Amino acid sequence: MSSAIPVGDSHSEDHHDLGFIRTYIFSTDHKMIAKQFLVTSLLFLALGGMLAAMIRWQLGFPGQPLPFNLGAILPDTMAPGGIILPEFYNSLVTMHATFMVFFALMPLMAGVFGNLLIPLQIGADDMAFPRINMLSFWITPVAGAIMLASFFVEGGAAGAGWTSYAPLSTSGEWTGVYLGQILWLVSLIVLGFSSITGALNYVTTVIAMRAPGMTWFRIPLATWSLFVTAWLLLLAIPILTGGLILLLLDQTIGTAFFRPEGSGEPLMWQHIFWFFGHPEVYILILPAMGFVSEVIANRSRKPVFGYHSMVVAIVAIAFLGWVVWGHHMFQSGMNPFLGMSFMATTVVIAVPSAIKTFNWIGTLWKGDIHFDTPLLHAVSFVALFVIGGLSGIFLASAPVDIYLHDTYFIVAHLHYVLVGGSLFGIFAGITFWYPKMFGRMMNETLGKLHWGVSFIAYNLAFFPMHNLGVQGMMRRIYDPNQYEFLQSLQSTNTFISKSVFVFVSVQVLFAINFFWSMRKGKKAGDNPWDSNGLEWACPSPPPHGNFAEIPIVHRGPYEYSYPGREQDFWPQNEAPVESFGASTKPEHKPGE
Amino acid sequence: MNLSWIMPESVSTFGPALDNLYYVILVITGIVFVVTEVVLVYFMIKYRHKEGRKATYIEGSSKAEWIWTSATAVIVMALAIYSKGIWDEIRHPDMFPENAYELNVTAKQYEWNAAYAGPDGQLGTSDDIMSRNQVHVPVDQPVIVNLQSEDVIHSFFLPQLRVKHDVVPGRVWPIWFEATQTGEFPLACAELCGLGHYRMGGTLIVHSKEDFDSWLSEMQIEAEDDE
Amino acid sequence: MSDAVLATIDRTPEPGMGVFNKKLGMWVFLLSEVMFFTSLIGSYIILRYAHPDHFAAPGELLNVNLTAANTFLLICSSVSMVKAFAAIQQGDLKGLQRWLLVTILMGTAFVSVQAYEYIMLSHEGFLPGLADYTAHAGGPLYGATFYVMTGFHGAHVSLGVLALIFVYIRALRGEYTVADHEGVEVIGLYWHFVDLVWIILFTIVYLI
Known part of the structure; x- marks a missing residue:
């Protein structure tokens, strides 16, 4: 570092000079960028939820016109008379996953919390490259607009699945979707720049801008997981971009990278996609693990059980994420010996996952658990992640995967990880850090109601999907009743659909709470949860530049209920009494 | 439910x-x-x-x-x-069984075409016997199916036989199974293959050995009649 | 705490990698570039391994001598980039300007030679499209992988030239000094990286 971090005072002064546009639209302040990401990605989340509801309408009530006269709004190319067409159904499935993965979960994890938490938790005044950070946000709505536009072009939106397996995705000849597939590819190529510029910032900021005393093993787990996630983004997204470019060339100028008629290799697309895709799965879950660790430790007033092994487990999961992609391809015709090596690496992931799960439970043990909304969401994460992890063991076993591959068992598994896991983790994160973002508390009653109904409806919706899979129901099927052996599953499907409608509808409560609390919520102090992290050492919301003076870190982030202390928390920056006024940096104790 | x-x-x-x-x-x-x-x-x-209790x-x-x-x-x-x-x-x-009966299954949007060796005993010749969306196999005898695709990736799924394997264009993937019961069992496509994916179903018909032979010869006679 | 106490507290941040942020950022960015080129080169290796009949022998279609000369040019431009950086480290602004200009000219020449090569090859029917490929040897996978890899590299060189021009204008305005020339160092890193990628591409596409 050639220049020390500027002290915040000068920053907060020029804050007032910025006009509306520079404060709210083209802001370079990491907290404002986090809020921009938050609002945008919640809108995409809502859109993804509506697409899901339409998918479930077709599965729950096949061949019946959509309710609320939606048929009148949708053009005849999608749902004539309100009855969803098979080609539109394929677009729904594809776009639901695309919006949820790329435009909702990824920006919610990295975009929102990466921006909000990393500088605050490590005691920096902003990101390393604030203007690149602004760019990272503004790419997202542009990419989103391209993706949205694809619904309205001739042939409709992409319908080859979010995995876009070649050669189905290489030509409109196979799907009837020409321009839509191209827009899908272009949108994701553009979006990749957002992830990379974001990740570039997160990595640099964590490495180079930590406050004095913030050693690696004093970094809170949320920032640790975001830091590791940033590495995954940085290294995985370019792989996807490369693959997308090759697919785009197959689509547009007639190359044959993935087209068998020109000796191209369709399976090469799957290798590229999943080589990116499996790290991507961890991009979608690791940050949530970090938020949950913070919330559980704070709300049960105890140190995180085994902080070091939690860090090691995050890093281990990220490393293993690079060598397991083949388990998505057990039934693709991949060399059976290669299949076995992928099975071996895949089951190993159970080990760091188990460490995390049992350590969360260990954190609750002998705690003083406060049942606030963030904790309820965080514990739900643990409970549901257990299910998603255990169902993964079935699929990791290659022979069992023969039967369960591409059935609803997979759908259940991935939704337990990405909704039960990631989304509940995000709710834990939003409800926990909301007061820091907006200076006000969210309403507890509404919050608990939203959590309770969500948790029940969620499980009623997704747990029976395991059973559908065990009975052999394939995924991405427009009308299962085409198959005689699936007809008996219709009542289960209808029940699942109704539960999904409840789950989707109840999110309105969250939206109401979110916007209502922004103006009317109870004022939050600097540290409403009696927390230790540096983010609670600055005002809520923090001013431009965050800290009035650069904080000095004296201890790890989870010193809750420390014996002999009156308070049950011990902020990282609180100076130890004996060294009060001492003139040196805090010592780095080995093993800390 | x-x-x-x-x-x-x-x-x-x-x-x-x-x-x-x-x-x-x-x-x-x-x-x-x-x-x-x-x-x-x-x-x-x-x-x-x-109230009054602290965490440990x-x-x-x-x-x-x-x-x-x-x-x-x-x-x-x-x-x-x-x-x-x-x-x-x-x-x-x-581990592929040696005394297996061999047939070809070719997938295309949105149907399964099975081909069995004709009178010359060779697969892939002009006298092959064809059946559409029906795959006939003998019971209690190993069967090797050579999976091929004419267009996109499909997946050959026989739920009750615990068989599932992708069918990749440009490749021939052999798989094997041995049915233990006669009867009709569902065949499905398990990989999204286009707007008709959901109706790309078929039937696996498992015959007794004698029935299978007589079915084959019936089909041969039919084929000859057509000529 | 009193002001006197505050003044004595050491507020230097935790040591990072011992480099300034922009340089660290460029390193990190280049790692993602490595992964991008890995995806392209990896695809090339897989396709070539699976379909050797699509790939002609070295020199059969591609003009190795011309590209070898072009490679030499790009390596020289890396040397002149080092010279430019060394000049400003000594505070030699004139030297910086001179060597930056040399680098820009050589970078431009490299891209121009590549464009010329593309035109010549396309006249021979060496094209990326499956239906367009009519060259007398190899197959369409050869054309496709060739243009993708060299094309994206060429795009990187072109962007590098634009960035160098930006740095050059700043140098003409005298905005770099002995103490502050981070921009020169950062663009230099990028330039060397692009050069290194080319040496790998030249080896696997032209020589092997």
Whole structure:
């Protein structure tokens, strides 16, 4: 570092000079960028939820016109008379996953919390490259607009699945979707720049801008997981971009990278996609693990059980994420010996996952658990992640995967990880850090109601999907009743659909709470949860530049209920009494 | 509502082994699931906030962590080794049965075309016998199916025979199975292959040996009549 | 705490990698570039391994001598970039300007030679499209992988030239000094990286 971090005072002064546009639209302040990401990605989340509801309408009530006269709004190319067409159904499935993965979960994890938490938790005044950070946000709505536009072009939106397996995705000849597939590819190529510029910032900021005393093993787990996630983004997204470019060339100028008629290799697309895709799965879950660790430790007033092994487990999961992609391809015709090596690496992931799960439970043990909304969401994460992890063991076993591959068992598994896991983790994160973002508390009653109904409806919706899979129901099927052996599953499907409608509808409560609390919520102090992290050492919301003076870190982030202390928390920056006024940096104790 | 965890009846030789593995995993994960969730809920109730009680300061326990780390590792590695045996039986190229009856199945949007050797006893010649969306096989005899695709990737799924394998254009993938019961069983496409994917179904018809032979000769006569 | 106490507290941040942020950022960015080129080169290796009949022998279609000369040019431009950086480290602004200009000219020449090569090859029917490929040897996978890899590299060189022009204008305005020339160092890193990628591409596409 050639220049020390500027002290915040000068920053907060020029804050007032910025006009509306520079404060709210083209802001370079990491907290404002986090809020921009938050609002945008919640809108995409809502859109993804509506697409899901339409998918479930077709599965729950096949061949019946959509309710609320939606048929009148949708053009005849999608749902004539309100009855969803098979080609539109394929677009729904594809776009639901695309919006949820790329435009909702990824920006919610990295975009929102990466921006909000990393500088605050490590005691920096902003990101390393604030203007690149602004760019990272503004790419997202542009990419989103391209993706949205694809619904309205001739042939409709992409319908080859979010995995876009070649050669189905290489030509409109196979799907009837020409321009839509191209827009899908272009949108994701553009979006990749957002992830990379974001990740570039997160990595640099964590490495180079930590406050004095913030050693690696004093970094809170949320920032640790975001830091590791940033590495995954940085290294995985370019792989996807490369693959997308090759697919785009197959689509547009007639190359044959993935087209068998020109000796191209369709399976090469799957290798590229999943080589990116499996790290991507961890991009979608690791940050949530970090938020949950913070919330559980704070709300049960105890140190995180085994902080070091939690860090090691995050890093281990990220490393293993690079060598397991083949388990998505057990039934693709991949060399059976290669299949076995992928099975071996895949089951190993159970080990760091188990460490995390049992350590969360260990954190609750002998705690003083406060049942606030963030904790309820965080514990739900643990409970549901257990299910998603255990169902993964079935699929990791290659022979069992023969039967369960591409059935609803997979759908259940991935939704337990990405909704039960990631989304509940995000709710834990939003409800926990909301007061820091907006200076006000969210309403507890509404919050608990939203959590309770969500948790029940969620499980009623997704747990029976395991059973559908065990009975052999394939995924991405427009009308299962085409198959005689699936007809008996219709009542289960209808029940699942109704539960999904409840789950989707109840999110309105969250939206109401979110916007209502922004103006009317109870004022939050600097540290409403009696927390230790540096983010609670600055005002809520923090001013431009965050800290009035650069904080000095004296201890790890989870010193809750420390014996002999009156308070049950011990902020990282609180100076130890004996060294009060001492003139040196805090010592780095080995093993800390 | 069907909330069963029991797999549908299997009618192939490796079906029971595969199902057993599934049930072993079901029992192990079931126990872990119940124990973990019960402990979680118990802790939530027992250690809920009460006035005047403080949490105990515990930073962790290397011993406990070693126990659950190694226990997990042992269980999953054992499952992997158990799985490998069954996987090899089904997929290992050297384990393909020798006296198998061989046929071709070619997938295209949105149908399955099976081809059987005609009078010359050779597959892939002009006298091949064809059947559309029906795959006929003899019972109690291993069958090798050469899977091919004319357009996009499909997946050849025989739920009750515990067979699923992608069909990739530009490649020929051989798979094998041996049916243990006569009758008709569903055939489905398990890989999204276009707007008609959901109706790309068919039937596997398992004949007794004699029925299969007479079906083949009937088809030969029909083919000759057409000429 | 009193002001006197505050003044004595050491507020230097935790040591990072011992480099300034922009340089660290460029390193991190280049790692993602490595992964991008890995995806392209990896695809090339897979396709070539699976379909050797699509790939002609070295020199059969591609003009190795011309590209070898072009490679030499790009390596020289890396040297002149080092010279430019060394000049400003000594405070030699004139030297910086001179060597930056040399680098820009050589970078431009490299891209121009590549464009010329593309035109010549396309006249021979060496094209990326499956239906367009009519060259007398190899197959369409050869054309497709060739243009993708060299094309994206060429795009990187072109962007590098634009960035160098930006740095050059700043140098003409005298905005770099002995103490502050981070921009020169950062663009230099990028330039060397692009050069290195080319040496790998030249080897696997032209020579092997």
